[in-house]
Amino acid sequence: MPDNQKSITLEPSWKAFFWNYFFGVILIPIVIGIYILFRTRKKQKGISYTITNRKITVLEGNYSQNIDLADIRQAVPGELRFGVGPITLKTQGREIELIGLENPKGIAASIEKAVEAELKRIESEKQAKPRETEYEPGSMDRLDYLTGLWQQGLMSEEDYEKERQKFEK
Structure with missing residues (x-):
């Protein structure tokens, strides 16, 4: 990763999985609860979001997808439950939901600012003077x-x- 590239990794809060944990604890006497707790914890730890100044990488278990910041049209924070909520990233052809984030409004605003900065960077690269060749073509x-x-x-x-x-x- 280049030295000038900034990165932050986010993981869902346990609060986003509250009901899974709740039923897991309630059902412990039936042994199913231990299994539910195990699966919920594994799912929570298997999800992470890495945000850099060029792209967002969503890692869910063995599945990974990259979203270039320049492709994001809108970052919409979702409804808060237990102090956490999702962020929906809308691109030209798909929607990606980042679940279980604390302060989704603040993170969505930060993503919007990063998108604007990336679009400005791309525009300035387009306007940069092309390198002139030493020789004429051919x-x-x-x-x-x-x-x-x-x-x-x-x-x-x-x-x-x-x-x-x-x-x-």
Whole structure:
């Protein structure tokens, strides 16, 4: 990762899985509760969101997806439950929900600011002056052709030097 790239990793809060934990504790005497607690904890720990200044990586178990910040059209915070809520990222072709985040409004606002900064960076790269070439287009191909003729002995060395000097001007 480049030195100038910033990154933050977010994980869902346990509060987003409150009902799973609740039923897991209630059902402990039936042994199903232990299984529910185990699966809920595994699911919670298997989810993470890494936000950099270029993209957002969503990791859910073995499934990973990257969303470029420039593709995000809108970041909408969801309804709060137990102090946590989801954020829905809307892109041109899909919606991704980041679940169980504390302060989703603040995070959504930060994502919106990061999107604006990324769009400005891309626009400034587009407006950057393109690098000018030292040679006119096609001249290097002609020089390679002349070099091939000279190496095969189809052209004298004096003629080759005379033609090569035309390309150096």
